Amino acid sequence: MHRYRQSYYYLKIISDLFWLAICFLAAAFIAKYRIHSYLEQYQQIRVTFFGLETRELILLFVLCLVWYFSSKATGLYDDFRARTFTFEITAVFKNALIQALASMIMLFFLKVVLISRFFILTYLLFQLVFLGLWKLLIRILLSWVRKKGRNLRSILIIGAGQVGQDFYEAIISYPHLGYQVRGF
Numbered sequence: 001m002h003r004y005r006q007s008y009y010y011l012k013i014i015s016d017l018f019w020l021a022i023c024f025l026a027a028a029f030i031a032k033y034r035i036h037s038y039l040e041q042y043q044q045i046r047v048t049f050f051g052l053e054t055r056e057l058i059l060l061f062v063l064c065l066v067w068y069f070s071s072k073a074t075g076l077y078d079d080f081r082a083r084t085f086t087f088e089i090t091a092v093f094k095n096a097l098i099q100a101l102a103s104m105i106m107l108f109f110l111k112v113v114l115i116s117r118f119f120i121l122t123y124l125l126f127q128l129v130f131l132g133l134w135k136l137l138i139r140i141l142l143s144w145v146r147k148k149g150r151n152l153r154s155i156l157i158i159g160a161g162q163v164g165q166d167f168y169e170a171i172i173s174y175p176h177l178g179y180q181v182r183g184f
Contacts, residue, residue: 013071023123092131142178
């Protein structure tokens with residue numbers, strides 16, 4: 001059971017880092033495309049859209065590390081059976097703001113020319129949209145799987161008094177938690 005939980009934990013991290021890299025590449029592409037005509041016309045610099053400079057790769061790597069540590073601090077990857085979707089979206093929002101702050105600091109130190117404040121805003125918006133939709137899709141998928149009777153945790157309630165009955169009603173009223181009461 002512990003091995004399954006740990007594998008699921010790393011799968012969530014890897015999938016979020018994948019989406020983070022997609023958001024970074026999309027925001028960098030849009031930021032470069034936005035200043036493309038100005039740079040080619042006035043400064044005779046050739047801009048490559050899909051080729052990342054070494055500084056941009058360093059920025060992506062640092063932002064992935066910042067995401068990992070900030071997500072541990074905000075509890076984004078804690079067991080979310082007991083967490084609401086609102087909590088998860090709030091944690092994504094906090095991490096996206098930390099990413100924006102970290103990218104501002106790193107852009108200052110790395111002196112990346114082709115990525116600007118527009119990149120930071122676009123990157124922040126892409127994170128909120130893509131990661132928010134990804135988290136929603138995972139919740140919908142887990143809800144569907146649990147309705148089919150899979151990915152459920154069986155629990156046994158000790159005590160059949162009023163407190164036990166209230167707990168049973170709470171479990172029944174929140175089926176997204178994925179608990180199945182076996183008895184009292």
